[in-house]
Each structure stands twice: as C-alpha cells, then as structure tokens.
Amino acid sequence: MIWRSLLPLVMAITTCSGPAKMPPRVPTAEELLVVIRAHQQHARTLRADARVEFWDNTQGDRLKGRISMWVMRDGHLRIEFNTQVGMLAALAVTRDGFQLLDVKNDKYFTGQAAPCNVERIIHVALPPEQIAHAMLGDAPLLPHESARVSWNGDAKRWVLTLALAGGGSEVIELSEPYRHLERAELRDPGGKRRWWLEHDDFVTIKGIAMPERSRFQQGDKADQDVILKIKSQDVNLDPPPEAWVIEAPSGLVQQELLCEGPR
Numbered sequence: 001m002i003w004r005s006l007l008p009l010v011m012a013i014t015t016c017s018g019p020a021k022m023p024p025r026v027p028t029a030e031e032l033l034v035v036i037r038a039h040q041q042h043a044r045t046l047r048a049d050a051r052v053e054f055w056d057n058t059q060g061d062r063l064k065g066r067i068s069m070w071v072m073r074d075g076h077l078r079i080e081f082n083t084q085v086g087m088l089a090a091l092a093v094t095r096d097g098f099q100l101l102d103v104k105n106d107k108y109f110t111g112q113a114a115p116c117n118v119e120r121i122i123h124v125a126l127p128p129e130q131i132a133h134a135m136l137g138d139a140p141l142l143p144h145e146s147a148r149v150s151w152n153g154d155a156k157r158w159v160l161t162l163a164l165a166g167g168g169s170e171v172i173e174l175s176e177p178y179r180h181l182e183r184a185e186l187r188d189p190g191g192k193r194r195w196w197l198e199h200d201d202f203v204t205i206k207g208i209a210m211p212e213r214s215r216f217q218q219g220d221k222a223d224q225d226v227i228l229k230i231k232s233q234d235v236n237l238d239p240p241p242e243a244w245v246i247e248a249p250s251g252l253v254q255q256e257l258l259c260e261g262p263r
Helices: 002-016 031-044 115-122 128-135
Strands: 047-054 061-072 078-084 085-095 097-102 107-111 144-154 159-163 169-175 181-189 194-203 209-217 225-235 256-257
Touching: 031 144, 031 159, 031 169, 031 209, 061 128, 078 115, 085 115, 097 115, 115 128, 115 256, 128 194, 128 209, 194 225
Parallel strands: 107 256
Antiparallel strands: 047 061, 047 225, 061 078, 078 085, 085 097, 097 107, 144 159, 159 169, 169 181, 181 194, 194 209, 209 225
C-alpha cells in the first residue's frame, strides 16, 4: 500500500529527470535567425547602470565596480566607471575612433577604435559593433554559408549552428518557448572557442526582452570574464550628442594609444 501511494511521486521524479525531449515542432534555421534579427531591429539603443566584475590583468585580481553606459547598435559606446568617490574612467567609442579619460592616473588617450584598444577598458577584444550587439542582449550574427538546428535537452534550448564563411562556426542557443538568446560562442576552424557570452534574468522593457545579467569571456582562460548585473535600463532612447565626446581636462597631454602602447 505504501509503495502504491508513493508510485505517482516516483514516476513524476523519474519523468522530470534527465534531458528534456525535443518539442515536436522544430523551428527552421531561418525562423530562429528571424527571431534574432527582430530583436536586433527592435533594441536599437541602451541606457543602463550596472555593477561590473572582471579580471584585472595589471593587478592580477578580480575587480568590482559600477558603470553607466550608452550603447548604440552600430558600435557607438559610452562607458563610465564609477566609485563612491566619483568617476575613475570614461570611454567614448565611435566609428572614427575612441577617447579615453583615465581620471585615476591623470591620463587622456585617443586612438583607433580597434579591438586591441577597446579591450583595455572593456576587457574583451572585439570590434565595437559586436560588443554593442552583446550589450544589447543578443549576439553578433557573423557572415555564414549555412545554418542548422539541433536541440540541447539539458538546457531546454534550440541550438543554431552557423557555418561561417572562411571557416569556423558560431553556435547560438535560444530558449524554448520564448526564444530568448541565452548563449552564443565563436569557434575557430579547429573547434577552439574564441569567445562566448551568456544572457539570463530577462525582463520586458517597452515590449522587448532584455537580460538583467550578462557574462562575456574571451577564450577559455579561467576568470578572464566580464559579468554585468543591470540595476536599471531603458531602450531606444536618443543618446545626447555629447555622449560621444570626452574633452581632455586642462593640463593633460593627449596621447595616441596604439596596440603596442602609447606614444
């Protein structure tokens, strides 16, 4: 009698364990691409305040702080790093270049908006436009020759694998049934992971699903990641023109920052 009373519970536990079965209705690769492109079209700009945690290569330790940012889909970035005593650094990136004010060390830099330069502040060496895609809650869709769909039962996600032009692949995972973009990674032709990102804790803002937590990592080095925890955000506001300009304070000498270092 006891066994019979426990049988429904045992069956329920057994049924719920293990990977989830693939839903009967499998989306096509094009349908998933349409979902991603629609999000990219709808979420055009981001204004946000967040807590950030990252690995500092100079000090060899994990650092935490607060940032405020403007992000535009085309790669315009304005990021300010703040503490309780004030701003430590400010970065403005446009297609024409970047400006970096290092308040802590009384330095002002300009230079090309190249991944090697942007990495000095954002700690991820990607083109600004690709960084913008990630910060706007999705991922860059890289040029590809073909696409296929599979199922990740452990995470209950659709897996969209893009065979990239020139070799390598981009693997994107979208939730079922809401199809939020929850994970993406780039693999080189040898299968080595070049970067990956994760989004979760989605909220709806102006009808658009936006993550409140994101994580970015370059390669597979331990702790070489950047974690963003959004405290407040809004989408599709018009950034003020002055967001993309950082003036050099009086007395600071402008230095051009090259990938090899300042000159």
